[in-house]
Amino acid sequence: MLVAFEAGNFLRALVLFLLCPIIFFVSDELGLKIMVMVCFFGVKKDSFRIGTAVLPKFFLEDVGLEAFEVLQRGGNKVGVSKLPQVMIESFLKDYLEIDMVIGKELKAFGGYFLGIMEEEESHIVSPLWEEQEHGGDDDMGFDTIGISTSNKFNDHQLFSYCKEVYLVGDSDKRSWKNLPRDRYPKKLVFHDGRLALTPTPLETLAILMWLPLGIALAIFRIIVGKSLPYDVSFPLLCFSGLRLTLGGPKAQSETLPKDKPRGTLYVCNHRTLLDPLYICVALKKNLHAVTYSLSKMSEILSPIKTVRLTRNRHRDGKMMEKLLNQGDVVVCPEGTTCREPYLLRFSPLFTEISDKIIPVAINTHVGMFHGTTAGGLKCLDPLFYLMNPSPIYTVQLLEKVSGLSTCRDGNRSSFDVANYVQGEIGKALGFECTKLTRRDKYLILAGNEGIASKCTI
Numbered sequence: 001m002l003v004a005f006e007a008g009n010f011l012r013a014l015v016l017f018l019l020c021p022i023i024f025f026v027s028d029e030l031g032l033k034i035m036v037m038v039c040f041f042g043v044k045k046d047s048f049r050i051g052t053a054v055l056p057k058f059f060l061e062d063v064g065l066e067a068f069e070v071l072q073r074g075g076n077k078v079g080v081s082k083l084p085q086v087m088i089e090s091f092l093k094d095y096l097e098i099d100m101v102i103g104k105e106l107k108a109f110g111g112y113f114l115g116i117m118e119e120e121e122s123h124i125v126s127p128l129w130e131e132q133e134h135g136g137d138d139d140m141g142f143d144t145i146g147i148s149t150s151n152k153f154n155d156h157q158l159f160s161y162c163k164e165v166y167l168v169g170d171s172d173k174r175s176w177k178n179l180p181r182d183r184y185p186k187k188l189v190f191h192d193g194r195l196a197l198t199p200t201p202l203e204t205l206a207i208l209m210w211l212p213l214g215i216a217l218a219i220f221r222i223i224v225g226k227s228l229p230y231d232v233s234f235p236l237l238c239f240s241g242l243r244l245t246l247g248g249p250k251a252q253s254e255t256l257p258k259d260k261p262r263g264t265l266y267v268c269n270h271r272t273l274l275d276p277l278y279i280c281v282a283l284k285k286n287l288h289a290v291t292y293s294l295s296k297m298s299e300i301l302s303p304i305k306t307v308r309l310t311r312n313r314h315r316d317g318k319m320m321e322k323l324l325n326q327g328d329v330v331v332c333p334e335g336t337t338c339r340e341p342y343l344l345r346f347s348p349l350f351t352e353i354s355d356k357i358i359p360v361a362i363n364t365h366v367g368m369f370h371g372t373t374a375g376g377l378k379c380l381d382p383l384f385y386l387m388n389p390s391p392i393y394t395v396q397l398l399e400k401v402s403g404l405s406t407c408r409d410g411n412r413s414s415f416d417v418a419n420y421v422q423g424e425i426g427k428a429l430g431f432e433c434t435k436l437t438r439r440d441k442y443l444i445l446a447g448n449e450g451i452a453s454k455c456t457i
């Protein structure tokens with residue numbers, strides 16, 4: 001269902017959902033063939049990134065601690081699956097450190113998947129047989145242990161080399177604990193895709209039924225947010241299901257004097273494109289939002305003024321100074337959103353612009369759809385976020401930090417101050433600070449460097 005929805009669309013997911021009763025009654029093999037056909041037919045081969053960007057998160061949440069511990073004890077690891085290679089390879093190799101993955105190759109024509117699996121397994125299996133047949137490693141059979149979830153494991157030739165085969169049943173899996181996040185062999189920092197919940201048949205039914213209502217609700221929320229003043233829009237938006245919790249050591253009752261010569265710079269971590277908006281609602285005042293990439297659509301829909309960064313240090317610095325002379329400004333120095341409990345590197349430019357920096361720690365929780373995307377249509381970000389029945393935001397305003405003067409007195413560099421602000425926000429949220437950047441995220445999720453063009457849609 002994830003592949004049908006994320007590589008296709010709602011319609012493809014609906015077709016798959018309607019076929020569920022048939023898939024349930026036919027044999028496992030035929031059921032898989034039907035699912036693969038519905039999910040992959042007509043999908044562009046080169047741009048298929050679901051296996052690396054979307055599925056690892058869901059697969060990881062499904063790994064049992066017990067099985068993982070057994071796997072860790074092994075030397076060379078081979079993963080065999082009936083699923084298409086493009087779905088499992090990245091997860092097994094990158095996240096579970098499996099050395100060799102044997103799945104099914106998909107037939108393609110003219111750069112598009114045909115939705116049919118090759119009968120032969122992926123090519124990497126042949127060297128294994130050859131090695132065995134030519135007596136490459138006489139002990140292979142004595143050292144090899146197999147773990148299978150199917151009692152038809154003998155169907156696969158690889159298991160004939162195993163000294164022992166452990167069969168894992170559904171009841172075993174039910175009693176397993178989930179692999180805790182801190183045991184993941186590789187940190188899951190980035191993932192893409194719109195679905196925030198695992199689309200089991202029941203969840204899929206809920207999503208499909210919610211869809212028309214969700215779209216209407218999102219449009220209502222956009223109209224209210226854009227056209228009414230905060231005092232009126234806030235209760236209406238709360239009534240519609242949006243939740244905002246204000247917190248932090250100083251829930252900023254210390255409003256700055258009205259005759260202040262220069263505005264305050266609010267520096268927040270970045271969870272969704274609505275972060276600056278929620279800060280405005282929390283402070284009950286309009287701020288200028290400085291963003292790196294925002295779709296034209298999001299700019300049009302935004303109730304507050306947004307100004308784009310150019311990634312030219314000098315020009316961006318001047319522009320932020322100009323905005324601060326007009327009022328308060330909010331900036332997200334990570335330069336891109338992150339969904340997991342990690343903070344990306346804070347670009348230090350903000351520390352050289354203002355001496356009145358208020359770090360803001362932000363978190364959000366969505367139940368159905370993610371309002372961010374790396375490889376999809378960014379113009380749909382606000383719509384997807386606002387289609388959630390009851391998305392939750394928490395905004396914590398932290399202790400003021402001096403930027404400009406701290407850097408000028410020479411004791412600390414702008415990097416030190418940026419790292420300090422990142423650390424304070426990390427502490428407030430319980431998030432881990434990293435040195436990862438926007439470029440890292442886009443290389444993993446979208447296969448590009450995340451350089452925003454002027455006409456991002």
Ligand SMILES: O=P(O)(O)OC[C@H](O)CO
Nearest residue numbers: 273291292293335336337
């Ligand atoms: O997650 P991204 O890369 O779309 O980030 C969007 C931000 O608002 C950039 O300023």
